[in-house]
Amino acid sequence: MKMSEQLFGSYAGADVVEYTLSNDSGMTVACLNYGCVITKILVPDRNGNVENVVLGFDNFEDYPKWSPFFGAVCGRVAGRIKGASFELDGKEYALEQNDGPNHLHGGVKGFDSVIWRTEKIDADDAVGLSFFYTSPDGEEGYPGNLETKVTYLLTNDNELKVSYEARTDKKTLVNLTNHSYFNLSGNNKRDCSEHVLQLDSDRFLELAPDLMPTGEMPVSVNTPFDFTRGRKLKDGFESSYPQNVLVGQGYDHPLLFSTEGKNQIVLSEEESGRVLEITTDQPCVVLYTSNMLDGEFEISGVKARNYLGVCLETQGLPDAIHHPNFPSVTLNPEDVYRAATTYRFFTKMLGD
Template structure:
C-alpha cells in the first residue's frame, strides 16, 4: 500500500495538493487538501476493469468556478438552514445567505472551499490522510471555535472509511457530510437512473417548496421512497409523486434509517456489476439524484447533465435546529462530534 502526492494548483497563496491512496488490489482513492475533495475513486467492474466511479474535474481551477460540491466535505452544517438564522440559549445568530434567503452547506466559504492541514497515515493494512481545520468563532456566522478532523482511510478490503470529529469551545451547530457524486457505470458511460438503491428506511422527511424539511416525517411504504427491497432510481425520476416533482423530478430527500446505530445503504449497477455498500452511524442519508446538474461544462470529458451522479449524504437531519422533534445537531463544549461512514466497493462476477 502507498500514498502518492502531487501539486495541482494554488489557492489564496497556499499550495493545493492531491493525495492518492493505493491498496494492494489496485483500488485508488484521490483527494485534495482543498475542501477534502475526493477527486477520483478507481475500482474494478465484473471484468476486472478499473474505472472512476465518482464525479470530479481534471483541473483544480474547475472546482473553484464550476463545482456543485463535487466530492467535498460540507459544513459546519450540511443542507439548508431556513432564513439563515437560528437561536441558541436565547441569542440569535445570523448566517451567510448563500442561497437567499437561506443558508446552504456552511455558507459562502464553507468547509468545502478552505485549505486543510494534512497528516499521512500509513498502516500495515491501510493508508490514508488526516485533514485538520480550525473554524474560528463567527465563521460564516456560527459561534465557537470548532476544531475539525476528517480522516480518509483505505484498506485492503476495498473499503474507504470517512470519519469526522469536532470539538468546540462554545455551544454551536455541527452536521458534516461528504458530498461525493457516485456513478458506478465507470468513467461516466451512463447516467445513474438505472442504478438500484436499497436501504433500511421506512420514513423520509417531507420537503417544502424551499427544499427545507417541513417537520413532517412521512411513511415511505407505497411511495417511490420505499427502498427496503431495492428500487431503481428511475422510478422516482419518472414519478408524478409530488415530492419527486418538487425537487426537479428525482430525489433530494433525507431518508430516515429504521433503527439507531449502524445502518447500511446498497447502490448497484447491473451492467458493470459494481456495487457500493455504505455503512454509517448517522440517522439519515440524503439521496440526491443530481436533478439540476445540467450545465455548459464537462466533467472528465462528459457534458454535465441531470442524473449523471447520485449523492449518498450520511448525516443528521437537515435544519434540525428549527425542528425540536428532530435529533439535535447542537454540539456542547464538553462533547465530541463523531460521525463515521464506510464505503465498500465490490463487483459480482455473474452475467447481467
C-alpha cells in the same frame, strides 16, 4: 499499499495538493487538501476494468468555478438552515445566505472551500490522511472556535473509511458529511437511471417548495421512496409523485433509517457489476440524484447533465435546529462530535 502526492493548483495563496492512495486490491482514491475533496475513486468492474466511479474535475480551476460540492466535506452544517439564522440559549445568530434566503452547506466559505492541514497515515492494514481545520469564532456567522478533523483510510478490503471529529469552545452547531457524486458505470459512461438503491428506511422528510423540511415524516411504503427491497433510481425520475416533481423530477430528500446504530446502504449497477456498500452511524442519508446538474461545463470530458451522479450524504437531519423533534446537531464545549461512514466496493457476477 502506497501514497503519492502532486501539486494540483493553488488557492488563496496556498498550494492545492492531490494525494493518491492505492491498496493492494486494485482500488485507488485521490483527494485534495482543498475541501477534503475526493477527486477520484478507481475500482474494477466485473471484468476487471478499473474506472473512476465519482464525479470530479481534471483541473483545479473548475472546482471553485463550477463544482456543486463534488467530493467535498460540507460543514459546519450540511444541508439547509431555514432563514439563514438560528437561536441558541436565547441568542440569535445570523448566517450567510447562499441559497436564496436560506443557508446551505456551511455558507459561502464552507468547509468545502478552505485549505486543510494534512497528516499522512501509514498503517499495516491501511493508508490514509487526516485533515485538520480550525473554523474561527464567527466564521459564516457560527459561534465558537471549531477544531475539526476528518480522516480518510483506504484498506485492502476495498473500503474507504471516513471519520469526523470536532470540538468547540462555545455552544454551536455541527453536522458534517461527504458530498461525493457516485456513478458506478465507470468514467461517466451512463447516467444513474439504472442504478439500484436499497436501504432499511421506512420514512423520509417531506420538503416544502423552498426545499426546506416541513417537519413531517411521511411513510415510504407505496411511494417511490420505498427502497427496502431495492428500486431503480429512474422510478423517481419518471414519477408523478409530488415530492419527486418538487425537486425537479428525482430525489433531494433525507431518508430516515428505521433503526439506530449501524445502518447499511447498497447501491449497485447491473451492467458494470459494481456494488457500493455504505455503513454509517448517522440517522439519515440525503439522497440527491443530481436533478440540477445540467450546466455549461464538462466533468472529465463528459458534458454536465442531470442524473449523471447520485449523492448519498450520511448525516444528521437538515435544519434540525428548527425542529425539536429531530435529533439535535448542537455541540457543547464539554462534548466531542463524532461520526463515521465506510464505503466498500465489490462486484457481482451476472445473475447474482
